[in-house]
Amino acid sequence: MMLSALSTDLYELTMIGGYYVAGLSGRATFDLFVRQLPPTRTYLVAAGLEQALDFLESLRFTADDITFLRTVPALAKLPRAFFDQYLPALRFTGDVWAMEEGTPVFAQEPIVRVTAPVAEGQLVETALISEIMFPTSVASRASRVVEAADGRGVMEFGARRAHGIDAGIRAARAAYLAGFDSSSIVEAGRRFGIPLSGTMAHSWVMAFPDEASAFRGYADVYGEGAVFILDTYDPLAAARMIVASGLRPKAVRIDSGDLIELSRQVRRIFDEAGLRGTAIVASGDLDELRIAEIVASGAPISGFGVGTAVSTSSDAPALSGVYKLAEIERGQRLVPVLKRSHGKRTYPGCKQAWRVVRDGVAVEDVLSLANDDSPPGGQPLLREVMKGGVRTWRPTLAESRERCRQQVALLPRDVRRIVDGDNYPVRIRLGS
Amino acid sequence: MMLSALSTDLYELTMIGGYYVAGLSGRATFDLFVRQLPPTRTYLVAAGLEQALDFLESLRFTADDITFLRTVPALAKLPRAFFDQYLPALRFTGDVWAMEEGTPVFAQEPIVRVTAPVAEGQLVETALISEIMFPTSVASRASRVVEAADGRGVMEFGARRAHGIDAGIRAARAAYLAGFDSSSIVEAGRRFGIPLSGTMAHSWVMAFPDEASAFRGYADVYGEGAVFILDTYDPLAAARMIVASGLRPKAVRIDSGDLIELSRQVRRIFDEAGLRGTAIVASGDLDELRIAEIVASGAPISGFGVGTAVSTSSDAPALSGVYKLAEIERGQRLVPVLKRSHGKRTYPGCKQAWRVVRDGVAVEDVLSLANDDSPPGGQPLLREVMKGGVRTWRPTLAESRERCRQQVALLPRDVRRIVDGDNYPVRIRLGS
Numbered sequence: 001m002m003l004s005a006l007s008t009d010l011y012e013l014t015m016i017g018g019y020y021v022a023g024l025s026g027r028a029t030f031d032l033f034v035r036q037l038p039p040t041r042t043y044l045v046a047a048g049l050e051q052a053l054d055f056l057e058s059l060r061f062t063a064d065d066i067t068f069l070r071t072v073p074a075l076a077k078l079p080r081a082f083f084d085q086y087l088p089a090l091r092f093t094g095d096v097w098a099m100e101e102g103t104p105v106f107a108q109e110p111i112v113r114v115t116a117p118v119a120e121g122q123l124v125e126t127a128l129i130s131e132i133m134f135p136t137s138v139a140s141r142a143s144r145v146v147e148a149a150d151g152r153g154v155m156e157f158g159a160r161r162a163h164g165i166d167a168g169i170r171a172a173r174a175a176y177l178a179g180f181d182s183s184s185i186v187e188a189g190r191r192f193g194i195p196l197s198g199t200m201a202h203s204w205v206m207a208f209p210d211e212a213s214a215f216r217g218y219a220d221v222y223g224e225g226a227v228f229i230l231d232t233y234d235p236l237a238a239a240r241m242i243v244a245s246g247l248r249p250k251a252v253r254i255d256s257g258d259l260i261e262l263s264r265q266v267r268r269i270f271d272e273a274g275l276r277g278t279a280i281v282a283s284g285d286l287d288e289l290r291i292a293e294i295v296a297s298g299a300p301i302s303g304f305g306v307g308t309a310v311s312t313s314s315d316a317p318a319l320s321g322v323y324k325l326a327e328i329e330r331g332q333r334l335v336p337v338l339k340r341s342h343g344k345r346t347y348p349g350c351k352q353a354w355r356v357v358r359d360g361v362a363v364e365d366v367l368s369l370a371n372d373d374s375p376p377g378g379q380p381l382l383r384e385v386m387k388g389g390v391r392t393w394r395p396t397l398a399e400s401r402e403r404c405r406q407q408v409a410l411l412p413r414d415v416r417r418i419v420d421g422d423n424y425p426v427r428i429r430l431g432s
Numbered sequence: 433m434m435l436s437a438l439s440t441d442l443y444e445l446t447m448i449g450g451y452y453v454a455g456l457s458g459r460a461t462f463d464l465f466v467r468q469l470p471p472t473r474t475y476l477v478a479a480g481l482e483q484a485l486d487f488l489e490s491l492r493f494t495a496d497d498i499t500f501l502r503t504v505p506a507l508a509k510l511p512r513a514f515f516d517q518y519l520p521a522l523r524f525t526g527d528v529w530a531m532e533e534g535t536p537v538f539a540q541e542p543i544v545r546v547t548a549p550v551a552e553g554q555l556v557e558t559a560l561i562s563e564i565m566f567p568t569s570v571a572s573r574a575s576r577v578v579e580a581a582d583g584r585g586v587m588e589f590g591a592r593r594a595h596g597i598d599a600g601i602r603a604a605r606a607a608y609l610a611g612f613d614s615s616s617i618v619e620a621g622r623r624f625g626i627p628l629s630g631t632m633a634h635s636w637v638m639a640f641p642d643e644a645s646a647f648r649g650y651a652d653v654y655g656e657g658a659v660f661i662l663d664t665y666d667p668l669a670a671a672r673m674i675v676a677s678g679l680r681p682k683a684v685r686i687d688s689g690d691l692i693e694l695s696r697q698v699r700r701i702f703d704e705a706g707l708r709g710t711a712i713v714a715s716g717d718l719d720e721l722r723i724a725e726i727v728a729s730g731a732p733i734s735g736f737g738v739g740t741a742v743s744t745s746s747d748a749p750a751l752s753g754v755y756k757l758a759e760i761e762r763g764q765r766l767v768p769v770l771k772r773s774h775g776k777r778t779y780p781g782c783k784q785a786w787r788v789v790r791d792g793v794a795v796e797d798v799l800s801l802a803n804d805d806s807p808p809g810g811q812p813l814l815r816e817v818m819k820g821g822v823r824t825w826r827p828t829l830a831e832s833r834e835r836c837r838q839q840v841a842l843l844p845r846d847v848r849r850i851v852d853g854d855n856y857p858v859r860i861r862l863g864s
Contacts, residue, residue, distance in 0.1 A: 006618040007597040010630030021653045068622045129592040160561040161750040163599035165439040186438040190500045198442030203757040221453045257774035317749035318593040325635040342689035
């Protein structure tokens, strides 16, 4: 999972080569933020900071990295000293302020703010965007799923649909941060201590001559903890067979068909036979809308396995996350800068975001300059997390998860609504 | 990039534990295929096999892996010998047949077919789906972009939007396989020998007191090879400034605004000043539809940087890729099996897919049993790539890229059409 220093766009290297030759070594501030929320989001949940800081702390060019860079045609005009002296010594020595993981965040608010010598700040652009934006996408979708499930269990099952297993592991962490109970990815359990869930696939059932021997074979190994998949052939016949066989699984999983209707019929079969303790969980292309519908129906489903919707943030698979220069040192002082590109204008200066909470409900955020003489009040959302290249923030994942729970709960109910949620007001008190 | 053996869903482990205890050690065949194409695809391009086979060849449980697995509650009932003897010795010893990378593929056709002892075949499900499906998504989208660009250059710029840098690197490889000319990800260049492209960001321009000194500073380092970004402030003013300054960049990049109109105006400014050799490339949320529009307009744009559309396959960020048991050994012979789940029925038996080509155009595929007495003719699409756990196929990326070019060109033009493309006929000659 540790990224090489070459985990970046080539232009970051052409630019730092250019800064080296031009002698531009002053400090600069960059803001990482989302230009606008996807249509299906009314808030985002910041995530990925832990991995982003790991990257910054460990950033260095190895001899192998540099050997490769010497062969890149686009870098051929750079002086020998860039490769011999500058790159081997390069470390990230900047200061980083950021929203803590689990914090709800809105468009234009810096999620991460980097102040560093301009080349260092520039070099880390690609990896920082990538390390923050994907987990933030996932945590944001997962938070909606948790809202929709309204207290029922939610399990992350998206490994196979994620964009590679590495993406799946990142997604599992982000989903857990946002309130999921568990993940199916074993490596995510090892790496982050996330509780693991998972039982049997249809192939287990198909591998036996009949469903009864498949379930019995599984119960012989796993006993009371067994969860049977019900829909390999006919879910109702499978439920009746379980009853007839005297098996008492902890739960059954339904993965296809009309989940609401099937769950009711299966519940009736089990209840009539006294299997009141056998829970029903559902999976199969679930998302927050489908889950909200199931919950509203009162269907007897106590937990949901959610895959693609969360592990790829399928309805919004990318955020418009950008990393923009906000100020740069000129003659010993940091001067605000902005770009004016059509539709992509940025706000200059070193910023802080404030969340104003009244009676336990967040009423607005205010984006102002960090050195504003009369700060707008409320909670400052950006805090120092790295100073001079050294981390000054290191919560556990459990702490970040609890933070997320508390901070999302502060958002107005109408903003958290799954369908037609209200926009949350962010007041921008900045020059431009 | 090398995956641990724990890069899997927990249920693969509960199932192999179950097979171990139940003594089920017969062989089985699994098919990896896509249930149905996304609405915006008329064909897919198979990719990721190289990495999938790497995974299968190197699969083993390390002592650390096993130490962790002993602590997983769901596995607590497995016998000690499962951890002490079975897991340490486990290797993938199966046979694999697959579509070569770069082959166009359609719904229901096996992309990979695994025949192995059932536990081995089961264990690799999650990683195989993940290793094949994401690159296949990307190659499929990238192939459409290449079609739309109609011979103009296409550069993969999607690292920052990919689901982590690892996903970005996989995407860069898949895009190159499908005909992209280059990628911006330096690590993809190192790992796969993909040509690298990239020049400057807006921040380079903003870091200087004015645009003229920014461009001059860059040209001082990179000379003739320089590509300037034109839209930090005002693209037309920037073009005039380039002319006035006597700079002669290789190309300029426009990243925002009305690309068609701007490119015409910039072209005119350059041509009138004799900068006919300075090319114009475009970027900024481009996809195959936008590129087709630009190409149709005749705008003087000679190359496109494409990011999100390709690196996340944004319009179809997940394929319905599944890995299903097709036959299993019972009493010394492999017996066809199927599931009947609502809407997710599978076809039983060991399959081969054939592509019937007439006069240089593919006219239909036929899916039949591998041991069909009267095969339908045409090219068999699945070939042996691994025998007894050892690879028997090892093309270079350049070879796979050339294969892709040739095989996509065989598809009917109406199937390759970007908008309202025709469906390609796949005839299923199987029992059910």
